[in-house]
Amino acid sequence: MGSEYEVLLYHTEVRWLSRGKILKRLMALRTEVMFFLKEKECPLLEYFNSVEFIHGLAYLADIFGNMNEVNLSIQGPEVYIMDAAERLQALLGKLGLWRRRLEVGNYANFSMLEEVLLHDEVERNKPLSASLQNEMCEHLDTLQNSFTGYFSSGDLKVETWICNPFSTDVNSIDDSDLAKDDIIDLSTKEMLHCEFDSKSLGEFWCSLTQAYPRLAKRAMKALIPFATSYLCESGFSGLVNIKTKNRNRLDVQHDMRIALSNIIPEFHLLIEGKQQQSSH
Structure with missing residues (x-):
């Protein structure tokens, strides 16, 4: 140097x-x-x-x-x-x-x-x-x-309707694409438009797997790939917090699942199924 x-x-x-x-x-x-x-x-x-x-x-x-x-x-x-x-x-x-x-x-x-x-x-x-x-x-x-x-280059070519199906110019979509019919139908649903504004992109398309399976499948192919190693790194950070030197024998499988999941456990049901310790 x-x-x-x-x-x-x-x-x-x-x-x-x-x-x-x-x-x-x-x-x-x-x-x-x-x-x-x-x-x-x-x-x-x-x-x-x-x-x-x-x-x-x-x-x-x-x-x-x-x-x-x-x-x-x-x-x-x-x-x-x-x-x-x-x-x-x-x-x-x-x-x-x-x-x-x-x-x-x-x-x-x-x-x-x-x-x-x-x-x-x-x-x-x-x-x-x-x-x-x-x-x-x-x-x-x-x-x-x-x-x-x-x-x-393939990662950069994401269909614009995936990001917002309600503001997409349907004329830009090829007539031979069967998804065009679904996009036209979807864009007229005012209730779904409200859902789109209140949900994340992933949540919105997951909610349409039954109503618009063709669109949802193509959208999820673009949304599922990881852009960075953030989720992996956050998982390791969670593991470090759970499995310390004082708990080195702990099987963290279920603990990690709770730590990384966005689902909030129904604690009241879990408590009801357990016997409380009586006071002495």
């Missing part, structure tokens, strides 16, 4: 969320960190005395913060693959825009870098070096290329 910035970039590209927060915190406390390193006579102090390192640190704090926002927006139980694909498409367009702005010295999308370059009392009037600016632009190009293949 050549510059101090490249070293920092290499060690921070592994994890988005945690390291994004660490970098922002490090930028906010860099003066205190410098005093601490100086007191301990740590060789890392030379990095914090480097203008190029501070500029690179500010850029990384900004870009990881932007990635964190996207990452959080595609997590959750009600996020479908079309939602994630749309947000990724928006990010791809923004990355190209950010690169062009950065290339001409516009730091509007990098608040910490702009603060350091224009308003910071210590770093002010110390321009961004041309070599570091080129590295940042190359990094944005790399990010754009890496996210381009995140979803296959």
